[in-house]
Amino acid sequence: MITVYYDGKCGLCSREIGYFRKRTPKRPIVFHDIAKQPDVLERLGISQxxxxxxxxxxxxxxxxxxxxxxxxxxxxxxxxxRVLAKLVVLPGVRPFVDMIYRKFAHMRFARYPHCKASLALDAQN
Structure with missing residues (x-):
């Protein structure tokens, strides 16, 4: 079993997770909306x-x-x-895909007020 931690307040993220929740995975998957359940992150040692x-x-x-x-x-x-999953982690492909993803992730984070608010909460803790 794998556990997926996603941002349920992000429309794009929610649609993607909704798509996968409707399908049958090879192994069971647990989904946690970390925008609503930040406490699940404590045992992982990761900030919201x-x-x-x-x-x-x-x-x-x-x-x-x-x-x-x-x-x-x-x-x-x-x-x-599965083919895409294998493709994006190939040594010649992953650095490029990582770079694109990081840029997108930072733009998405800056767009949503709840993401910016999480920085203030983390600073208080």
Whole structure:
């Protein structure tokens, strides 16, 4: 079983997770909306701001993956997505895809007030 941590207040994120929730994965997947359930992050040692900035997935061994690797881990559980999952982590492809994803993630984070507010909450803790 893998665990997916996503931003439920982000329309794009919610639509993507909704798409995958309607499909049958190879193995069970647990989904946590970290915008509504920030307490699930405590045991992972990750701040809500970091979790909102980058997509995170916990693998079957309890290892936390983020960004492109996290997407690949989730996509690899679904028929029709496994080829893309393998492609984006190839050594010649991943640095480029990582760069694009990081730029997109920072633009998305800056766009949503709840993401910016999470920075203030993290600073208080």
């Amino acid at each position: 701001a970091d979790a909102l900035l980058y997509f995170h997935v916990e693998d079957e061994d309890g290892q936390l993956q983020s960004g492109v690797r996290a997407f690949a881990l989730m996509w690899g559980q679904y028929r029709g997505w």
